[in-house]
Amino acid sequence: MARKQLPALPQYRQDAVTRRLCAATHLDEGFAHEVHEEFTADRMTAVGLPLGVNLLALVRHAGAAVRRTEARDRRLAWLFGGLVAAVLLVLYGLTAGPSPAGTVGGCGILVVFGTAWWLVYTAERQARDAAQEVFRTGAKAEDLAPPAPQGAEKRLLEMKKANVVPYTASAERTNPFVGSGKKIKEVVWQPIDVSRPAEAPGGGKLTIKDFDAVDLHTYVAREMANIAGLEGLRARNRLYVLGTHVPHLGKDLLPDPLGRPLAQIPKQLVQAGLLNPGAGMRTYLSLERVGDGGRVIVSMHLRARLQHPSLSWEVAAYGIPPVSGAFGRVDGLPIDGFERWWSLVRCANGQTWPALRGAPGRNHRRGAANNRRARDLERLRRDISKRHVAHDYGAVDSIRERVASWDQLGHSDRMDSQDFLHRLQQGVLIATERFLKDHNVDTSSFDQAQQVINTQTYNFSGDITGPSNFGNNGQISAAYGQGGQQPSGAPGQAP
Template sequence: MPDASPARRSPSTTTRRLCAAVHLDSGLAERVVAELTDDPRRAVAPSVGLDLEPVLCHALRARLLGTVRDAFLTVAVVVALILAPRTTAAVLLLGAVAGLCRSKAVRGAPPAGRALLAAALVFGLVTAVGAVLTVAGSTAAAPGGELDRVVAAVGAAPGGRVWAALAVLAGCAVAGHLAHLWWTATTLTAGTHPAPVRASTARRVAVVAAAQRGNVAFSRGDPFVGAGPPVRAWSVAVALRAIDSGGYRPRSPATLDPVLLRRHVGQALQGLGDGTGHHGVPGLTVTSYLAADGVRGGGDPLLEDGVPLPLASREAVDAVVRAPQEGLRHYDRVVIVPRARAVTTAEGRPVVPPDDGDGHVSVFVHTSIEASVVYVELSAHVLPPVRTACFVPAPVVHLELLTQLTAAPWRLTRTAAHRLRTLARRPDPGGWHDHSARLGIRDLVGDPTAALPALEATKYVKIVERVVVEAVADFLERYDLDATSFRAEVPTTR
């Protein structure tokens, strides 16, 4: 396991924005907690450009604050139902309709769909009122019967219990909302991230903090989990043919060590980040990366006490390079986190200040030599910047108080049921288990509509791709091997 408590540094822009995002979006906080803590044997996707520990701690605190608020509002709803059940039911129904109209599905629907939904709601309300009056009219045998009593009840002034129920609902909704905002602001402005309440959760947070700095990704379905959507991929396999140069050939194609090819390509990629000014790519790092199948059985050397080991040594990586297999592949991962340099004129006057970006590019390069064939695979992935809604709070809408009040009992029930399901799990440490990391937390908050970062990412992908091609060709030529066919097989960039 990597070191769980490295030297503390100031949090990155991405980390700060995600810590705020889990408080602004309760659904995001639930997904973060579920992915990282529900299954203590699940692997953690390697993270780049952010620290998962404070993000997870803030997500746990955001979920706790939301649960406390929901419990408070649920008690208020129960008290109001005791005081005035029909009035409280009408308020809850109104909140449900408001929540439905403000849901993402409705807001994302075309105007015709929203108009149709509004017409259906109005028709349903009119139909329900008409049905009640019809039933009441049919039971009225004479003047002064049931219909007159219904009309009198509708037109009568609300009683004291009704006003008390409305006061409880309104007062508790406002108080719960303000208290939640105050505790959230206190949590975000604190000097350190909040500590988990339960000891078992604190142990899992420590595991996540260590595992995120590993170089092994356990996943059954996506070997590049957490790297973002793919933007370009290709692979080339070319037979090694010696060039008859008439001189001494240092080694035959059959005896070439694939580790030498990998190191040669890695050194060329490292050179991209060297230098200052326009001589180097800012924010570039090259690390080893192993993609492992997440389904593992008891006694597997990649597990320790049933938990995946996320860090592979250099010797282990070289062994995998020399003997690749279906469930474990090696890559060199090139990560570029664009950190824009300060722009100044020739006289030194500032034009644009430096910018710490929150998107990044990952290019995975796999090289191997088997059966006198060189194989090169490249897969480029881009994580767009964090969407603005994750760190810029939306204006407060008064209807939110009503929808929070209506949804509180449902959310509290759902949270309790999820907790019971989690406690009921009985993992078998000796059997087969899917340890796959299902997603990267950074994937949940990307903004694919950001145009300028996408253009910048395309540039860096092409730069890395060109360096890889030239490095492999140079390696072949050093051993008097034909590089022409390899260059011809590489797909042309578009």
């Protein structure tokens, strides 16, 4: 059907959230170090799925921001040492009577403060320039920053097609789908009788074609995008593994017991988790839909429970709201002209002394934290290799989860998300019916079950049937990361 020729309205960028987070790494030192450490530092745990975020671009920009701030702090620390020496010379000149030492010390103080001011000004200007460039220009975000370490980039590329997700043992009780956000609904649909053959066109019964849960998952994954009418829908079978059970899969998942798990495993293991689930190992078909500009992410995790003579679907729907408004600093930065220059001058005037005074302490704390992490990892690896201590390799959450805020969820986001979920539900039902008909199964039992299933409703604020997820006034509690603390920065609106 021909479409009407209408003017094009402005659209969100598809990578709007990625660009906002990349900009935030240049403007928020704490966020930059958090991202850099999580994805490039030595570790023994998995990380959550990067839904709606280009991790390669984010890690590259975080690395550039970290290198810039560390270089600034190293220079400021040397300047602080020079300031101390200059002050001592001034004091000596005051106590020893007229002496060139006092003059030299006074000049030294002026030079130190002038140089420190210029370092702070330059670092802030470079940070803002980098943030504005990635946020506003059309070039690819990953091309605007130097590459990360080769090993880290390889892992990030593998995560784009991850087919296994180790999750921390504590998530088993609440949300094993780490990285998918907050639960909207969990339900097992009414069983369907798949043992009766369909009627033959000329009378009699057709012969049921053999099938298993892998065949059904494969069919639904292949047909869902067209059936549901959701462009950009991503469908992938993944094996979800309890973090403490990761070693049981051997080198296919954990080549080195003292390293981190892989993001991709042989597809036979993924299929095995569907037909013969192991201890703490089950395969789900994950349907993921990223909303306009990456603002909202809706996912539905499905598992076909085929135990003849019946079939049922285990369904878990999850959602991630828009990025926290704390990441919106880039929106308010002056772009050019006198306002930009004056804003940089004011920033340098206010930050020079705190930055100069705190540089030695920041360098020391950074080095101490690195040494502490290295000692902790060494101790843990020694316990694993020598004492055979069980270790939880599972991911706790994801970077996209931590930067989200339910306070940023608007009316359009809620309506779009509910539409996505209903389309996904209807798409699964249609795909299941077509699959059964293709295999000569009588669908009268399916028709009866569908009437009950279609009464399922979704509320993007939380699970309307599960009060455990509700806080004040029926709103879902928005926790951030492992400790439930709000992060220090990230964007809300797309450019």
